[in-house]
Amino acid sequence: MEKGNILDIDRATKSFGGIKAVDGVSFSVKKGQIKALVGPNGAGKTTLFNIITGLYRADSGDVLFEGKKLFSYKPHELVKLGISRTFQNIQLVDTLTVKENIALGLHSKVKSNPIYAIFRLNRKQEKEVFEKVNKVSKFLKIEEYLNKFPNQVPFGIKRLIEIARALVSEPDLLLLDEPAAGLNEDETEFLLKSIFRVWEQGISILLIEHDMEFVTNCSHSIVVMDSGKKIAEGLPSEVMNDYRVVKAYMGE
Amino acid sequence: MLGGMLQFYFISIHVPLVASLFLVSLIVGFLGYAIHFVFVKNTKNPTELSLIILTIGLAMVIRGTAMLIFGKNAHSVGQFLPFESVTVFGLTFSSQYLVVLVGALILAGLLFYVLNLTNFGKVMLAASQNPLACSIFGIDVEIVKSVSFFLSGFLGAVGGSIIVPISFAKYNIGLMMGLKGFSASVVGGFGNNIGAIVGGLIIGISESLSAGYISSSYKDAVAFFIMIIVLFIKPSGIFGSKDVERV
Amino acid sequence: MKESTGTYVLIALFFFSGFLIKNPFILNMISIAALTVIVVMGLNLLLGYAGQVSLGHAGFVALGAYVSSILSIKFNLNPWLSILISSLLTFVFAMIIGFPTLKLKGHYLAMATLAIGEIIYIFANNLVDLTGGHQGLTGIPMLSVGNFVFDNERKFFFFVWLVVLFFTFLSFRIVNSHFGRALRAIHEKELAALSFGVDVHLYKVVIFSLSAFYAALAGGLYAFYLGFISPSSFDLLKSINYVVMVFVGGIDSIFGSLIITVVLASLPNILTFLQDYWPIVNGLLLVVAAIFMPKGLGGFIRWKREIF
Numbered sequence: 001m002e003k004g005n006i007l008d009i010d011r012a013t014k015s016f017g018g019i020k021a022v023d024g025v026s027f028s029v030k031k032g033q034i035k036a037l038v039g040p041n042g043a044g045k046t047t048l049f050n051i052i053t054g055l056y057r058a059d060s061g062d063v064l065f066e067g068k069k070l071f072s073y074k075p076h077e078l079v080k081l082g083i084s085r086t087f088q089n090i091q092l093v094d095t096l097t098v099k100e101n102i103a104l105g106l107h108s109k110v111k112s113n114p115i116y117a118i119f120r121l122n123r124k125q126e127k128e129v130f131e132k133v134n135k136v137s138k139f140l141k142i143e144e145y146l147n148k149f150p151n152q153v154p155f156g157i158k159r160l161i162e163i164a165r166a167l168v169s170e171p172d173l174l175l176l177d178e179p180a181a182g183l184n185e186d187e188t189e190f191l192l193k194s195i196f197r198v199w200e201q202g203i204s205i206l207l208i209e210h211d212m213e214f215v216t217n218c219s220h221s222i223v224v225m226d227s228g229k230k231i232a233e234g235l236p237s238e239v240m241n242d243y244r245v246v247k248a249y250m251g252e
Numbered sequence: 253m254l255g256g257m258l259q260f261y262f263i264s265i266h267v268p269l270v271a272s273l274f275l276v277s278l279i280v281g282f283l284g285y286a287i288h289f290v291f292v293k294n295t296k297n298p299t300e301l302s303l304i305i306l307t308i309g310l311a312m313v314i315r316g317t318a319m320l321i322f323g324k325n326a327h328s329v330g331q332f333l334p335f336e337s338v339t340v341f342g343l344t345f346s347s348q349y350l351v352v353l354v355g356a357l358i359l360a361g362l363l364f365y366v367l368n369l370t371n372f373g374k375v376m377l378a379a380s381q382n383p384l385a386c387s388i389f390g391i392d393v394e395i396v397k398s399v400s401f402f403l404s405g406f407l408g409a410v411g412g413s414i415i416v417p418i419s420f421a422k423y424n425i426g427l428m429m430g431l432k433g434f435s436a437s438v439v440g441g442f443g444n445n446i447g448a449i450v451g452g453l454i455i456g457i458s459e460s461l462s463a464g465y466i467s468s469s470y471k472d473a474v475a476f477f478i479m480i481i482v483l484f485i486k487p488s489g490i491f492g493s494k495d496v497e498r499v
Numbered sequence: 500m501k502e503s504t505g506t507y508v509l510i511a512l513f514f515f516s517g518f519l520i521k522n523p524f525i526l527n528m529i530s531i532a533a534l535t536v537i538v539v540m541g542l543n544l545l546l547g548y549a550g551q552v553s554l555g556h557a558g559f560v561a562l563g564a565y566v567s568s569i570l571s572i573k574f575n576l577n578p579w580l581s582i583l584i585s586s587l588l589t590f591v592f593a594m595i596i597g598f599p600t601l602k603l604k605g606h607y608l609a610m611a612t613l614a615i616g617e618i619i620y621i622f623a624n625n626l627v628d629l630t631g632g633h634q635g636l637t638g639i640p641m642l643s644v645g646n647f648v649f650d651n652e653r654k655f656f657f658f659v660w661l662v663v664l665f666f667t668f669l670s671f672r673i674v675n676s677h678f679g680r681a682l683r684a685i686h687e688k689e690l691a692a693l694s695f696g697v698d699v700h701l702y703k704v705v706i707f708s709l710s711a712f713y714a715a716l717a718g719g720l721y722a723f724y725l726g727f728i729s730p731s732s733f734d735l736l737k738s739i740n741y742v743v744m745v746f747v748g749g750i751d752s753i754f755g756s757l758i759i760t761v762v763l764a765s766l767p768n769i770l771t772f773l774q775d776y777w778p779i780v781n782g783l784l785l786v787v788a789a790i791f792m793p794k795g796l797g798g799f800i801r802w803k804r805e806i807f
Contacts, residue, residue: 053694079696091691093684095751100680108696110677114709117676118669126677165695291790300605302789304552305746307606308739309785316779427735431617434610469625476614483599483611 005064006031006173006204012051012061014044021047023228024061029173034195034205036219036236038212044228045208046088049177052206053078053085065173079108082172086162086179088208092150098161099146102133105165136168140194156187160194167198174198176207180214192218216240277409284405288398311426319423326422348417355414359407360449376400428472435479441489450490454478502802503671506754510667513761514660517653526652530724532764533659534717537666539744539760540753541713546742547750548674549706550686551601552609554738555616556714561623561733562589563715564722568639569629571723578642582719586712593711594704601703616738623730635729642723655724662720663757666713670753673709682706683751736778740764743781746788749797759796 007029014022022044029035037045050056052063054075063070065081073081084105092101106129111122137143140160145153150161159179166174179195180188195218199205209215215222216236224232224239232242291306338347367373379396412426432455440451455475462474482489513529520526538560545551566585570576576584600611623630630636642649642658649655673679684692685699693699722728744763749755767777788795 055690055693074698075693076696076698078694085694087691087694091688093680093687095683095687096680103677104680104684104692104697105695107677107681112677112681114673114678114705117673117678120672120676122677129677169696291786299793301546301550301552301750302793304606304609305742305785306789308554308609308742309782309789312739312778312782313786314782316776316782319778320775431610431614434607435614438607438611467625470621473618473621476618479611479614480596480599483602487599487602 004031005029006033006066007052007206008062008064009048009052010062010064012048012063013059014047014051014056015059020228022051022058025225025228025230026061027223027230027233029204029206030221031204032199032202033221034199034207034219036215036222037206037208037225038210038215038222039225040210042227043225045225046177047228048225049085049175049208052175053083076108079105079169079171082170083175084166084169084171084173085175086159086166086177088177088181090158090162092158092161094150096149097146098142098148098150098153099130099133099137101150101161102137102146102164102168103129105168106132109169132168133164136164139167139197140164141190156183156190159183159187159191163194163198167203171203174203174205176205178208178210180209180211188214212240273410273413276413277406280409280412281402281406284408285398285402287405288401292397292401293394315423315426322421322423324423346418348414352414352418355410359410363407372399432472432475435475438479438489439482441491447489447491500803502752502754502800503667503675505800505802506667506671506757507664509754509757510660510664514657514664517656517660523652526656528765528768529761530652530656530659531721532761533656533663534721534724535741535744535764536663536757536760537717537720538714539741539748539756540666540670541710541717542741543745543748543750543753543756544670544673544682544713545706545710546745547752547756548679548686549682549703550750551703551707552605552742553612553707553710554609554735554742555612555614555619556710556741557733557735557737558616558619559589559593559711559714560718560721560737561619561730562592562711563718564728564733565623565630565636565718566715567719568636568722568728571640572636572638573629578640578723582716582723585719586715589715590708590712593708597704597707597711601700601707613735613738616735620730620734623733630730633730635727636722637727639722639726639728641726642720649724659720659724662716667753667757674751674753678702736781740781743784743788745795747784747795749795750793752795752797752800754800754802755795755797 005028009025009027011024011026012022013020013024025044025048027035037048039045047056051058052070054070054073058071065083068081070078070081078084092098093104096104110125110129116122133146134143137146140163142157142160142164145157145161150158153161159182163176163179166176176195180191183191192214195205195207207215207219219236222232222234222236222239223230224242232239234242287310291310292303338350365373367376376396376399379393411429415429416425433452436451436455437448438451439454440447440449455478458478459471459475463471466474513533516529517526520529538556542553542556545553563582563585566588567578567581570581570584571578596615600608600615603611624633626632642655647654649658674682681692681697681702684695684697685702689699718733721732740763744760745756747763748757748759767774773780792798
């Protein structure tokens with residue numbers, strides 16, 4: 001492990017019924033870096049995300065976060081370590097308001113069990129939680145939606161709510177799974193700006209995207225995956241010219 | 253249960269055995285198909301929970317109706333074979349056990365063949381794992397679902413029909429049988445044919461043993477205990493592999 | 500109006516109806532319904548909020564009823580203490596058994612919990628020395644406080660509605676908390692809930708045990724109120740009835756659970772001629788609810804949201 005890396009993925013491999021979804025992928029995310037993971041559909045990007053966040057158990061390989069082996073943690077313990085994520089298909093809870101959805105991101109920072117609930121022992125903490133929720137929603141300019149339910153807000157806002165939920169726990173590493181999918185031009189523009197503002201706060205970002213233009217605009221370094229393998233890595237300009245990338249994308 | 257009850261009904265109105273078996277399985281199979289067609293397809297936002305609730309509701313309706321029509325008493329159904337009992341290695345048992353054994357082997361073989369070796373079986377497995385991808389590849393997932401509903405009704409009915417000469421036909425026999433089958437598949441591991449058979453044997457043998465050594469009134473409880481213990485030690489079952497989910 | 504306010508008003512209405520209703524048969528009927536309300540409210544936390552099915556809740560009611568009765572008959576323990584101990588024991592039992600069981604999902608969970616209920620039912624039927632077998636257990640003493648004995652329908656009626664009030668309060672506190680919000684997240688987006696730090700399996704086990712506690716306590720009160728219990732009060736059909744009540748009343752609606760439970764628990768006593776058809780009616784209710792109103796009747800009422 002090199003010093004200065006926040007995330008090291010070391011020969012991660014995962015197969016489903018004989019098909020290798022992720023095949024010996026290694027790369028690192030440096031502290032304070034925006035790294036993008038690109039590739040066509042089915043390249044294994046989301047699978048890799050799910051391996052990092054512990055939703056899938058890798059067949060072999062390792063993932064290190066600040067030198068700690070992530071596989072020895074349970075999925076729900078990662079937030080405490082400082083990793084949070086968003087989802088490709090939006091995972092907001094429809095029966096909770098936007099505010100409460102964002103507050104879920106702070107779940108592991110609040111004592112939560114029936115006894116605490118019945119006697120309201122964590123009122124002070126609750127107040128702090130909702131203060132943080134307000135702060136993060138101001139940051140992403142979604143305050144006006146806080147008391148609405150997810151099905152009452154536009155799609156682009158839902159993406160921002162997901163990001164707010166991931167940000168509210170003040171992570172060191174933010175994983176974004178196709179944050180720009182389904183957004184119109186204005187929304188994409190705003191998202192791009194927001195990602196930079198998050199990055200300015202010192203948060204490292206790993207994002208999945210298949211819009212090449214978006215990626216070259218926002219990332220410091222790009223990893224290209226195809227059929228489960230890493231086929232290229234480097235600066236956006238380098239990768240764009242790489243023959244194999246063009247091939248994977250154009251489907252030559 | 254329905255298989256068993258209908259079998260009793262047809263035999264009692266003197267339908268020949270083979271014809272009755274055939275009729276019963278077809279009727280229940282089509283009932284399975286109809287349930288899918290009428291109810292499951294029309295469910296608004298079919299969440300997993302609402303489908304479970306639907307299943308429980310339908311089971312209650314069928315069971316309640318059977319109770320009204322056939323009454324609460326157990327009905328006996330004659331054995332299939334013309335001779336009363338068989339003697340093997342000095343053990344004598346009812347000839348119907350032979351029928352059940354052979355029937356189970358044939359059905360298991362058939363199911364194994366259909367699921368693993370035919371094209372349709374592969375489509376069925378694929379549709380259960382990723383319905384969206386299947387429909388993109390031009391597979392009509394709805395038809396696959398309808399057929400599997402038909403098949404599960406059909407198989408359940410055949411099972412019910414051949415067991416009733418031993419167990420008697422009663423409106424509530426289905427529950428225990430279903431639960432035992434479920435316990436067996438948990439013990440063996442879901443989605444694993446060998447596991448299901450081994451699980452069934454383990455449950456069956458331990459039931460008989462407990463009936464012999466403890467008391468026959470606890471034999472049902474023993475089956476469930478074994479299931480819960482297996483869940484404790486190896487939740488995926490003896491032959492099961494870790495299963496994975498998608499976000 | 501907030502849902503909690505509406506529910507408390509409803510409970511108050513039921514409570515004060517005790518002064519007006521003269522007929523002991525009706526008082527008795529509504530008292531039993533109120534005990535059912537407690538079970539259903541507990542089940543609603545599990546089924547409605549956390550989205551996990553249990554077809555074995557009648558088993559927990561039975562545990563509460565039998566253990567408390569046996570404690571007080573065979574060991575001469577104070578009835579109140581017996582009820583408390585039996586409820587706590589059931590809580591622990593549910594925790595132990597819920598740990599492996601709640602790894603299962605959907606239909607599999609339904610089957611496994613059904614098996615738990617059946618095991619308890621089998622034991623209630625066969626441990627004749629302790630439970631009296633299918634003949635039942637008699638001679639359970641009456642509840643009393645000092646010299647005040649709950650010896651008629653009206654006294655118990657008032658008491659049981661106070662208990663309902665207590666459990667309603669608990670439910671609302673739990674639902675409107677971080678814990679409650681995590682439960683809703685588990686219901687809808689289980690894997691996402693894991694990712695933002697909810698220990699999904701532990702939460703399921705906790706809420707399962709808590710709902711078993713509700714059930715056991717109601718079971719204990721039932722035993723000491725009637726003075727007689729037999730296994731037939733705790734069979735599979737009862738478990739299914741509870742699920743019907745939660746689902747028809749509206750998953751995640753405490754108000755809906757309350758009113759529908761009182762109605763559905765009382766109807767069979769009034770429409771006695773329908774007795775044999777009752778399982779079918781229940782089944783149909785479930786089918787209709789599942790197809791046409793996945794949020795139940797409670798889903799039709801718009802409450803003001805309780806926000807901090």
